[in-house]
Amino acid sequence: MGARHDRPAHQELRAGNRNLECGTWNVEAKVMMTNLYIIRHGEAVCNVGNIVGGRNGCQGLTPRGHEQAARLQARLARGEIRADVLYASPLRRARETAQAAAAGLDVPIRWDEEFEEIRPGEADGMTYDEARERFNTAGRDIVYQPYSPGGESFAMFVARVGRALSRILRQHEGQNIVVVAHGGIIEASFYYFLGSSAALVLRSGFWIHHTSITQWRQGDPASDQRWYLLRYNDVAHLDSEMLASTEPL
Numbered sequence: 001m002g003a004r005h006d007r008p009a010h011q012e013l014r015a016g017n018r019n020l021e022c023g024t025w026n027v028e029a030k031v032m033m034t035n036l037y038i039i040r041h042g043e044a045v046c047n048v049g050n051i052v053g054g055r056n057g058c059q060g061l062t063p064r065g066h067e068q069a070a071r072l073q074a075r076l077a078r079g080e081i082r083a084d085v086l087y088a089s090p091l092r093r094a095r096e097t098a099q100a101a102a103a104g105l106d107v108p109i110r111w112d113e114e115f116e117e118i119r120p121g122e123a124d125g126m127t128y129d130e131a132r133e134r135f136n137t138a139g140r141d142i143v144y145q146p147y148s149p150g151g152e153s154f155a156m157f158v159a160r161v162g163r164a165l166s167r168i169l170r171q172h173e174g175q176n177i178v179v180v181a182h183g184g185i186i187e188a189s190f191y192y193f194l195g196s197s198a199a200l201v202l203r204s205g206f207w208i209h210h211t212s213i214t215q216w217r218q219g220d221p222a223s224d225q226r227w228y229l230l231r232y233n234d235v236a237h238l239d240s241e242m243l244a245s246t247e248p249l
Contacts, residue, residue: 032174034218036165037081038189039101039180042068043210044093052131052147053093053117054124060092068211068242069100075237076104081213083107084175087168089115089182097211098180105178114164117182121151143199155198161188173221183208189216193227209235209243 042065046053053059061069083105088098090111102109123131131137135148144153152160161184168177179185187206191198193216208214213234216227235243 033220034169034173035176036169036216037178038186038214039072039178040183040186040208040210040212041093041097041180042066046093050128052120052123052126052128054120055091057125058092061096064242065093065210066096068238069097071237071242072211073100073104076101081105081178082176083178085172086110086178086180087112087115088180089117091116094181101178101180112164114160115179115181115185117184118154118157119152121146121148123148123151143201154201157184158188158191158198161185162192165189165192186214189214209233211235211238
């Protein structure tokens with residue numbers, strides 16, 4: 001009788017051709033790594049209109065944003081990412097982008113409010129100039145004070161995203177996870193994986209292109225628990241005309 005091959009929890013074992021002379025099976029071990037792809041929405045009306053784009057202020061994608069989403073869909077349809085699960089923010093600009101991504105990936109969407117952009121509070125739907133005048137937003141502590149009453153502070157937002165990422169990474173270990181969301185979610189992923197304080201926002205930021213792909217991958221769970229950044233701001237599906245951006249988040 002051939003040797004018994006126990007299946008490690010972190011590996012997928014696939015039986016190969018049987019060696020008739022020695023009576024054993026050639027078994028190929030495939031490490032099941034977790035991949036997380038975070039995709040920013042296309043250009044939105046609130047981006048170009050300088051509008052605080054929460055649940056009330058978000059008016060969806062611009063014509064260019066829809067074209068960016070269409071090009072993303074065509075790219076994903078070629079099979080570059082074989083998604084096991086697709087999560088998305090329900091805010092309209094992310095919803096419209098996620099619908100295009102879902103068509104390209106051929107997977108259903110799981111709407112998740114925890115992947116919404118930072119919640120702005122009473123300023124939602126105002127222009128940034130109006131919010132600055134009414135709530136003195138320029139004089140606030142940008143790390144620990146909400147943008148306006150009823151909103152989240154940046155520290156609260158980073159903590160929320162961290163909890164959401166922990167949840168889906170635990171639920172879908174060894175799978176390819178796609179999240180269609182916002183620039184802030186991508187930024188928060190750096191704080192999460194690098195173990196940085198939200199106060200880092202006072203020193204540095206991230207300029208994130210619309211419909212760009214950011215990818216994180218965990219090493220072999222048996223020997224390497226670290227997460228690796230494989231790509232950031234990947235917009236290979238866009239040309240220079242489609243790359244124009246008005247703001248980083």
